[in-house]
Each structure stands twice: as structure tokens, then as C-alpha cells.
Amino acid sequence: MSAMKIDQKKWISKTGDYTVYRMMVPVVLELIFTFIISNINQLIINQFSKDAVAATTAAGSFLSLMVNLYSIFYVGQGILLAPCWGRREYSEAGRIWTVSLCDNLLLSILLAGIGIFGGPFVLKWMQVPMELEKMAGEYLAIALGLSAFQGAALTFASAFRSIGDMKTVMLGNTLINGSCVIMNYLVLILIPAEEQRLYQYVLAGIISQIFGCVFYIARALRNGQIEFRIFVPEWRAQFGKISARIARFGVFGGLEGVIYLVSQTIIVAMLGKLGTEALLVKGYTANLTNYLTIPASAISVVAATVIGMSIGMLDEERAQGCLRKCLKLGLAATVLLCGAALLFGRRFLGLYITESELTDACMLILVIDLAVEVFRCVAALMVSALKAIGDVKATFYMVIAGSVLNVGISWLLGIGLGLGLPGIWAGYGVDLAFRGLLGIWIWRRHVKLHSYPVRR
Numbered sequence: 001m002s003a004m005k006i007d008q009k010k011w012i013s014k015t016g017d018y019t020v021y022r023m024m025v026p027v028v029l030e031l032i033f034t035f036i037i038s039n040i041n042q043l044i045i046n047q048f049s050k051d052a053v054a055a056t057t058a059a060g061s062f063l064s065l066m067v068n069l070y071s072i073f074y075v076g077q078g079i080l081l082a083p084c085w086g087r088r089e090y091s092e093a094g095r096i097w098t099v100s101l102c103d104n105l106l107l108s109i110l111l112a113g114i115g116i117f118g119g120p121f122v123l124k125w126m127q128v129p130m131e132l133e134k135m136a137g138e139y140l141a142i143a144l145g146l147s148a149f150q151g152a153a154l155t156f157a158s159a160f161r162s163i164g165d166m167k168t169v170m171l172g173n174t175l176i177n178g179s180c181v182i183m184n185y186l187v188l189i190l191i192p193a194e195e196q197r198l199y200q201y202v203l204a205g206i207i208s209q210i211f212g213c214v215f216y217i218a219r220a221l222r223n224g225q226i227e228f229r230i231f232v233p234e235w236r237a238q239f240g241k242i243s244a245r246i247a248r249f250g251v252f253g254g255l256e257g258v259i260y261l262v263s264q265t266i267i268v269a270m271l272g273k274l275g276t277e278a279l280l281v282k283g284y285t286a287n288l289t290n291y292l293t294i295p296a297s298a299i300s301v302v303a304a305t306v307i308g309m310s311i312g313m314l315d316e317e318r319a320q321g322c323l324r325k326c327l328k329l330g331l332a333a334t335v336l337l338c339g340a341a342l343l344f345g346r347r348f349l350g351l352y353i354t355e356s357e358l359t360d361a362c363m364l365i366l367v368i369d370l371a372v373e374v375f376r377c378v379a380a381l382m383v384s385a386l387k388a389i390g391d392v393k394a395t396f397y398m399v400i401a402g403s404v405l406n407v408g409i410s411w412l413l414g415i416g417l418g419l420g421l422p423g424i425w426a427g428y429g430v431d432l433a434f435r436g437l438l439g440i441w442i443w444r445r446h447v448k449l450h451s452y453p454v455r456r
Contacts, residue, residue, distance in 0.1 A: 023166050023305060027298040030170035035290045037177040043351065044184045044201075062268075063143055065261035066111050069254065070151040073103040074158040076250020079390055081162035082308025083454055094227030097159050099242040104155050108148030115144025142202045149209035156216035163226075164305050168219050172212050180208035249454075252392035256383075256399045263403035263431075267410050267424060274414075277358070278421050285362045288348050289369050292341060295333035296377040299326045300384035307388040311452050320447060323385050330377045338370040361421070368425045375432035382439025386446075390454030394442050398435050406431035 077100035084093040153176060160168045183204035187196065220226045271278045303326040310319040345366050349359050383395050406427045413423025446452065 023164060023302045024298050026166040026170040027301050028294060030166070030173050031294045031297055032291075033170070033174045034177050035287075035294075037174075037181050038290065039287050039351075041177075041181045041184055044181065044188050047188060062265055063140055065258060065265050066114060066144055067147055067150060067154075068257045068261050069107060069111065070104050070147075070154055071257050072250045072254030073100045073107070073246055074155040074250075075253035075257075075387070075392075076100070076246035076248065077155065078158045078162040078304070079249040079253065079308065079387060079392070079454060080245065081159060082305055082388065083312025085163045086309035086312030090225045091227055093163070095238065095242055096246065097226070099239060100159070100246055101152060101155050102239070103243055103246065104151040105148060108151050111147050111151075112145045115141050115147070138197070138199050139202055142199050143205065146206045149206060149213055153209050153212040153216065156213065156220070160216070160219075161301055161305060162308065164309070165223075166302070166305075168216070172215050172219075175215055176208045176212035178208075179211050180205050183207065249387075249390060249392050252396040253387055256392070256396045259396075259403055260399050263407050266407050267427070270410060270415055270424060271421070274420055277361075281358065281361045281365060281421055284349060284358070285365045285369070288341060288345055288362075288366060289373070292334065292337050292369065292373045293376060295330045295337065296373070296380040299330035299333075299377070300380040302326065303381055304384040304388040307385055308454070311389055311454060316447070316450065316452075319389070323381070323443070326381055327378070330381055331374065334373050334377045338373055341366060341370070364422060365425055368422055368429070372425065372429040372432060375429055375436055378436030379432040379439065382436055382443060385443055386439060388454075389446060389452040391442065391446065392453075395439075398438055398442075402431040402435045405434055 077096055080096050081093050084090075084096065153172070157169045157172060160166075160172075184201050187200045187204060191200065268279075271282060303322055306322045307319045310316070310322065346359060346363055349362050383398070386392075386395050408427075409430050410424040410427030413419045413426055414421065415423075417423060419426075
């Protein structure tokens with residue numbers, strides 16, 4: 001019996017039918033901790049200034065768009081790492097990991113220039129209200145100018161997820177978010193109110209990303225199977241070749257997220273046209289709707305890892321079974337969470353809002369979002385599954401078509417017909433429903449043809 005077959009049997013015997021659940025526990029805990037800490041952080045920012053909430057909501061969309069450019073390399077890295085780990089090719093995995101980190105470090109120089117010099121033009125294009133421009137510009141310049149640390153942390157997190165080490169990512173992200181909220185609280189209570197500025201809170205976030213990078217490096221060095229290859233002459237000679245392999249998947253896989261965020265940036269510009277109150281409603285409602293995305297986020301992360309490793313071990317049946325199980329589990333969990341949100345949503349929003357009219361507006365968006373989250377679960381899972389087998393072109397073209405639908409319907413309903421934020425939210429649902437259904441059809445086609453591009 002070949003070594004590959006022995007390794008496959010050991011891995012399957014060890015994980016059995018519980019692979020999905022075993023990996024999912026730390027992912028779910030990570031997301032819950034992240035959202036709880038994010039809620040606490042927004043309470044702190046809310047104490048500092050309501051304008052700061054609106055400003056970070058407005059500029060945050062463009063910031064997310066720029067930071068998502070790092071995914072060009074860490075998405076490609078993740079697609080290649082999971083099959084490598086499944087085949088036990090640890091040296092090759094180390095080369096891929098190292099090159100991806102270096103690529104994102106170089107990219108951070110470009111993003112810093114955009115953040116520092118291009119911010120004012122971006123904010124004008126996004127129609128950010130004049131009273132928010134200075135605060136939003138300050139936030140954007142610092143957060144993007146020093147985004148190298150966030151890029152490195154994201155690259156480490158993607159790599160650890162791809163090799164199935166969800167616990168490390170949970171601990172790393174909890175450290176990043178936890179230290180950030182602690183530092184923000186210290187700014188709130190130690191600096192006199194008249195001397196507080198938004199940049200102080202942004203710098204706290206940057207420092208927390210540095211803590212996360214140090215933690216991830218320490219964890220990688222303790223793992224005997226992880227090899228950083230930066231000082232190996234062979235690696236330096238192959239840098240361009242490895243970067244090209246990463247980019248083969250990463251350009252489409254990463255730009256998919258970039259294109260989606262471009263559409264969301266356009267939609268935030270629509271919100272800016274509706275006024276500061278619309279931005280506030282979106283920002284406050286997100287504190288609750290973020291929890292509703294947990295099943296979609298957790299299931300898609302775990303499915304991508306298990307499917308990628310299974311394809312690396314030439315076990316198509318296991319990959320298909322994983323997808324079916326994840327789809328059922330994700331939909332069930334999403335429906336349960338949506339029911340809880342309906343029951344307790346108004347009480348939860350009361351933590352942030354005292355005005356009844358604002359609360360009513362948020363609750364209306366929440367009701368619309370319940371259907372959106374069911375579509376999101378299917379779409380997120382199918383996109384992750386297709387990426388895991390290397391079909392990044394399909395997801396790339398899907399997101400282009402979906403984003404056109406999103407922007408078009410959001411404008412038609414929200415602006416053209418005057419439905420406002422509810423109309424814009426409906427546009428999200430149409431996009432997600434389209435991508436979920438198309439993703440199922442494309443996956444079935446791959447299964448029928450036994451076609452898995454990551455093997456090529």
C-alpha cells in the first residue's frame with residue numbers, strides 16, 4: 001500500500017464523520033467573540049461620538065475594499081495550502097506561505113500611498129456628508145496607511161485555516177479584537193473628552209494587529225511542520241514562479257471580493273445620498289445582523305478546508321459529503337438564529353439606540369435581512385466550495401453578475417422608487433440568491449465531470 005493511501009486512511013480514521021464539527025467549534029467561538037468585542041467597541045466609539053459611528057461606516061466600506069486586495073495573495077495561498085497539507089507536502093506548503101507573506105508586504109506599500117494621498121478624493125466620490133469628511137479622512141489615512149500589519153495577520157489566519165488549525169486563528173483573532181477594545185476603553189476613560197480624537201482609536205486597532213502578528217509567528221515557529229523558507233536560496237530563486245502559482249488562483253479569487261466590495265462601496269454612496277440617518281441605521285443594525293452571518297461564515301471556512309484536503313487526497317466522495325452536510329447544518333442554524341433575532345432584536349438594539357423612530361427603522365431592516373441571511377448561507381458555502389476545488393473563475397464571474405444585480409436593484413428600489421434603505425437591502429438578497437443557485441449548478445457540473453482545477 002502506498003504512503004499516500006496510508007496517510008489518507010489515518011486522516012479519515014482520526015477525523016471520522018466529526019471533521020466538520022471538530023473544526024467548526026473554534027470557528028464559531030471565534031466569530032462570536034469577534035462580534036461581541038465589536039459590539040463593545042462600537043459602544044465605546046458611540047460614547048466618544050455618534051458622528052464617529054457614521055464616519056467609520058462611510059469610510060469603512062472603502063477601507064474594506066482596499067484591505068481586500070490582500071486576499072489576492074492569501075486566497076491563492078489558501079487554495080494551494082489545503083491540498084498540500086492533505087498530501088503532507090510540508091516543504092512546498094512552507095514556500096507558498098512565505099511567498100504570500102512577502103507579496104502582501106509589497107502590496108502594503110501601494111495601499112499606504114492610496115490611504116495617505118487619495119483619501120479626500122475617495123470621500124468626495126462616495127458623497128460622504130461634509131460634516132463627516134474630516135473625521136472619515138483621518139480614519140482612512142491611518143488605517144490604510146498602516147494596513148501592512150492587518151495584511152500580515154490576515155495572511156497568517158488564512159494559512160492556519162487552510163491547514164485545519166482553527167484553534168490558532170480563534171486565539172489570534174480574539175487577541176487582536178480583545179486588545180483593541182481594551183485600548184479603546186483606556187482612551188475613553190484616561191484621555192479628557194475634549195482631547196479625544198478618532199485617530200487614537202484607530203491606532204489602538206493597528207497596535208492590536210501587531211500583537212496578532214507576533215502571536216501567529218510564535219505559533220508557527222512552535223509547529224514543527226510549518227517551515228518558513230525565506231533564507232533558503234532555492235526559495236529566492238523560485239519566488240517569481242511561486243508568486244505566479246499563487247496569483248493563478250488568487251487574482252480571480254481575491255478580485256472576486258474586491259469587485260463585491262466595489263459594489264458595496266457604490267451602495268454606501270447611495271446611503272450617503274440618503275443622509276447620515278441611513279448610515280446610522282446600517283451601522284447599528286449591523287451589530288445584530290453580524291451574528292446572523294455566523295453559520296454562513298463558519299460553515300464556509302470549515303467546508304473549504306475539508307473539501308480542499310479531501311481533493312488533495314483524491315477523495316471526491318468525502319468532499320461531496322462534506323458539502324451536503326455543511327449545507328444542511330448551515331441552513332438549520334441560520335433559521336434558528338433568525339428566529340431569536342426577531343424575538344430579542346428590539347431589546348438588543350436598545351443597547352445603542354434610545355430614539356424609538358431609529359429603532360423602528362433598524363427593526364424593519366432586520367425583518368428584511370432574515371430572508372437575506374438564508375440566501376447568504378447557501379451563497380457563501382457554494383463560493384467557498386468552488387474556490388476549494390480551484391474554480392475561482394466561476395466565482396469571479398458570478399460576483400460580477402451578482403454585483404450588477406445588487407447595484408441595479410438597490411438603486412431602482414432604494415433611490416429610483418424612493419423605498420430608501422429597505423429597497424437597498426432587498427438588492428443584497430437578490431445578489432445572494434442568484435449566486436447561491438448558480439453555485440449549486442456549477443458544483444454539480446464539476447462532480448459529474450470529475451473536474452477539479454486545483455489538481456492541474
